[in-house]
Amino acid sequence: GAVVSQHPSWVICKSGTSVKIECRSLDFQATTMFWYRQFPKQSLMLMATSNEGSKATYEQGVEKDKFLINHASLTLSTLTVTSAHPEDSSFYICSAWTGLTEAFFGQGTRLTVV
Amino acid sequence: ELKVEQNPLFLSMQEGKNYTIYCNYSTTSDRLYWYRQDPGKSLESLFVLLSNGAVKQEGRLMASLDTKARLSTLHITAAVHDLSATYFCAVDGDAGGTSYGKLTFGQGTILTVHP
Numbered sequence: 001g002a003v004v005s006q007h008p009s010w011v012i013c014k015s016g017t018s019v020k021i022e023c024r025s026l027d028f029q030a031t032t033m034f035w036y037r038q039f040p041k042q043s044l045m046l047m048a049t050s051n052e053g054s055k056a057t058y059e060q061g062v063e064k065d066k067f068l069i070n071h072a073s074l075t076l077s078t079l080t081v082t083s084a085h086p087e088d089s090s091f092y093i094c095s096a097w098t099g100l101t102e103a104f105f106g107q108g109t110r111l112t113v114v
Numbered sequence: 115e116l117k118v119e120q121n122p123l124f125l126s127m128q129e130g131k132n133y134t135i136y137c138n139y140s141t142t143s144d145r146l147y148w149y150r151q152d153p154g155k156s157l158e159s160l161f162v163l164l165s166n167g168a169v170k171q172e173g174r175l176m177a178s179l180d181t182k183a184r185l186s187t188l189h190i191t192a193a194v195h196d197l198s199a200t201y202f203c204a205v206d207g208d209a210g211g212t213s214y215g216k217l218t219f220g221q222g223t224i225l226t227v228h229p
Binding site: 001102 | 145147154155156157159162164202204214215216217218219220221222
């Protein structure tokens with residue numbers, strides 16, 4: 001299957017700082033990428049849809065000013081958590097749509113805000 | 115709003131036994147996926163079901179899709195300890211069924227296989 005690389009795998013940051021997470025499609029071009037958040041022992045919830053060259057579409061209840069998404073190329077989308085707080089601690093997972101039959105997932109990023 | 119419901123949410127099985135996980139969804143999507151997640155890890159793709167009546171098997175797992183009933187099943191045959199994990203179904207598309215790649219997940223089924 002197609003490979004999606006997410007970086008970093010885990011990050012610890014201080015409250016009030018910003019953290020950037022990268023999602024790269026390594027062997028295909030992805031016009032659309034998706035960002036999900038998963039709290040402990042819960043399911044994945046879609047945060048936003050990221051389209052190359054245009055503004056991201058955020059799901060209801062997701063603060064667009066707090067979770068900045070940039071999809072500057074066909075192989076890279078970034079999620080920046082701005083002014084992070086402990087309640088933002090979560091597992092963030094990206095996926096990239098191949099345009100065929102399925103989207104492939106990155107390894108996930110464990111964010112801990114202290 | 116698209117809803118995806120799995121049951122059971124918790125499943126404790128003995129090795130060697132069979133069981134089925136059910137996934138019901140509320141839209142007319144014909145694309146459904148099953149994933150496995152181990153603790154602290156991302157998702158591992160198990161099955162991609164793209165049409166009514168689709169049936170796929172891999173090892174001790176078999177998945178099927180009935181789009182008319184809006185139901186998918188994941189059947190486990192002769193469970194072994196290595197199958198212990200959380201299993202998610204996910205439906206592709208929004209409520210109108212047109213946004214491919216955009217997944218709505220079920221709550222997940224935590225499977226524990228005992229000796």
